Amino acid sequence: MKTLLPLIVAVVIAPFLASPAIADDSDPEKIIKYRQDFMQAVKNHNNSIKAIVNGAVPFNNHLDMHLASLEKLFGEVNSLFPEGSDFGETKAKPAVWDNPQKFSETVQKSQQALTEFKQVVDSGDMNKARSAFKNFGRSSCGSCHKSFKEKD
Numbered sequence: 832m833k834t835l836l837p838l839i840v841a842v843v844i845a846p847f848l849a850s851p852a853i854a855d856d857s858d859p860e861k862i863i864k865y866r867q868d869f870m871q872a873v874k875n876h877n878n879s880i881k882a883i884v885n886g887a888v889p890f891n892n893h894l895d896m897h898l899a900s901l902e903k904l905f906g907e908v909n910s911l912f913p914e915g916s917d918f919g920e921t922k923a924k925p926a927v928w929d930n931p932q933k934f935s936e937t938v939q940k941s942q943q944a945l946t947e948f949k950q951v952v953d954s955g956d957m958n959k960a961r962s963a964f965k966n967f968g969r970s971s972c973g974s975c976h977k978s979f980k981e982k983d
């Protein structure tokens with residue numbers, strides 16, 4: 832045990848001591864890149880859902896998976912915009928940091944819109960799901976981008 836103790840300190844305790852420094856040193860450009868990759872994941876799940884509800888592809892059994900993924904991704908949107916990641920190659924508007932209250936309300940509205948869309952999908956009526964998908968896009972992606980993302 833005596834000989835193991837330094838090892839335990841090095842492996843178990845040291846990472847905890849070191850982690851705040853790592854967080855402070857994190858490169859804003861890497862956070863921005865991560866955020867944009869994250870949004871691409873959101874887009875890809877969204878496009879997959881669109882193709883399924885429009886009947887373009889026969890993968891109805893994938894709908895739950897894409898919806899659950901989108902739900903999880905939306906649950907982390909708020910954490911993607913730490914202080915200091917507001918300059919550089921970002922399309923995020925300064926309003927994200929100037930008006931954090933409105934931003935988190937917008938995230939909540941997006942989550943609500945997703946819940947409502949999911950309920951329509953769960954009802955099994957694909958015609959309704961198709962129009963509900965459009966509403967979902969407008970009141971989540973569209974509404975947030977309008978206030979918080981620069982146009983391409």
Ligand code: HEC
Nearest residue numbers: 867870873874877921922923937938941971972975979980
């Ligand atoms: C609550 C706000 C919010 C919601 C909801 C949201 N986005 Fe975004 N999105 C942003 C912001 C802000 C950026 C800009 C990020 C940056 O450049 O740092 C962005 C960027 C993007 C990008 C560009 C990523 C890149 O490679 O530069 C895509 C694509 C995207 N969003 C798709 C979507 C889709 C599709 C949805 C809906 C299913 C959605 N977003 C929902 C805020 C949001």
